[in-house]
Amino acid sequence: MAVSQERISVHSLADLKNTTDDALPIYLNSLKFTQSHTLTDVRLGLGYSAFAICAACFYWDYTLGFESTKVYTAIAVAAYTLLNTLLTIWIWGVEKSTVYVGTNPAGETITIQSKVDKHKPVYRLTVTTKGKDGKKKVKRVDKAFAGWFDGKGHFVAKPFQQMMARSFEVVGKADPKNAVVEEKKKKVLVDNRSMDEKWASLLAESEGNVAASTATPEKSAKKRGKKA
Numbered sequence: 414m415a416v417s418q419e420r421i422s423v424h425s426l427a428d429l430k431n432t433t434d435d436a437l438p439i440y441l442n443s444l445k446f447t448q449s450h451t452l453t454d455v456r457l458g459l460g461y462s463a464f465a466i467c468a469a470c471f472y473w474d475y476t477l478g479f480e481s482t483k484v485y486t487a488i489a490v491a492a493y494t495l496l497n498t499l500l501t502i503w504i505w506g507v508e509k510s511t512v513y514v515g516t517n518p519a520g521e522t523i524t525i526q527s528k529v530d531k532h533k534p535v536y537r538l539t540v541t542t543k544g545k546d547g548k549k550k551v552k553r554v555d556k557a558f559a560g561w562f563d564g565k566g567h568f569v570a571k572p573f574q575q576m577m578a579r580s581f582e583v584v585g586k587a588d589p590k591n592a593v594v595e596e597k598k599k600k601v602l603v604d605n606r607s608m609d610e611k612w613a614s615l616l617a618e619s620e621g622n623v624a625a626s627t628a629t630p631e632k633s634a635k636k637r638g639k640k641a
Contacts, residue, residue, distance in 0.1 A: 416563070416567050416568070416569050416570070417432075417567050417568040417569075417570070418567075419432075419567075419568070420565060420566040420567055421562075421566045421568075422566060423534075423558075423562060423564070423565075423566045426529050426531075426532075426533075426534060427529075429529070429534060429536075429558045429562065430527065430529045430536065432568050433527070433536055433558070433561070433568070433573070434512045434527055436568060436570065436573060437512055437513045437525060437527075437577075438513055438515075440570070440573070440574055440577065441513060441515055441523075441584070442515070444517075444584070444587040444588055445517065445518055445587065446515035446516065446517050446523065446587070447515055447516050447517075448513065448514065448515045449514040449515060449516070451514070452507070452508050452511055452514060455503060455507075456500065456503055456504065456508070459496055459499055459500040459503060460500060462496050463493050463496040463497055463500070466489050466492050466493045466496070467489075467493060469489065470482075470485075470486055470489040470490075470493075473485055473486065473489075474486065509526060510526045510527060510528055511524060511525065511526050512525055512526065512527050513525040517583065517586075517587055519545075520544075520545045521542055521543065521544050521545070521583055522542070522543040523540060523541070523542055523543075523581075523583050523584075524540070524541040524542075524543075525538060525539070525540050525541075526538070526539040526540075526541075527539075534557060534558045534559065535555050535556065535557055535558070536555070536556050536557070536558055537553070537554075537555050538553065538554045538555075538556070538580075539551065539552075539553050540552050540553075540554070540580075540581050540583075542581075542582075542583045552580070552581060554580045554581075556576055556580075560572050560573070560576060561573035561576065571591075574588065574591045575591045575592075577591075578590075578591035578592040579591070579592055579594065
């Protein structure tokens with residue numbers, strides 16, 4: 414069972430969530446899912462564009478002076494405000510806590526969103542599966558972090574993978590070994606005696622029970638005789 418060498422504080426919900434979020438692409442990509450980075454690329458593009466405008470504005474002001482670049486500065490401020498507004502809308506309106514988007518070899522697309530409520534060490538997952546025909550299936554699962562973190566704060570991969578494979582069909586089909594629920598084996602006592610030996614044992618038990626039942630009244634009668 415793979416156990417992470419890194420330790421986190423089991424009392425930090427942010428660390429628990431971030432560590433689990435980071436484990437999702439590692440696990441799913443190992444199952445031949447192809448991860449899509451479109452959401453991240455757009456967010457980075459908007460962020461870097463806003464930074465580039467700030468850098469250009471500083472360069473204009475430093476080399477040409479404020480008076481000669483007032484118009485450009487005003488345009489830059491407006492563009493920066495627009496980009497930051499778009500970035501905020503993208504994060505809260507489009508990404509919506511999405512931590513993974515990928516496609517399996519069968520062409521099914523999986524989108525995973527994760528969330529943690531305050532003061533509750535529970536990993537809340539929303540998985541949306543979209544088939545080739547365009548039909549969507551949404552499933553929500555809440556699981557305690559204690560299921561795949563030990564008491565010292567180490568991440569244990571096996572129970573986390575089992576949770577994912579058993580909770581979501583699209584993952585279970587890609588990882589059938591972890592999707593199967595292991596049943597506890599019950600110990601069965603095998604009686605290898607022959608039929609004659611079994612009958613002899615039953616007769617001996619019945620005779621013993623009869624002897625015990627007849628002996629009890631005799632003892633009680635003797636006790637009554639002594640008292641008399």
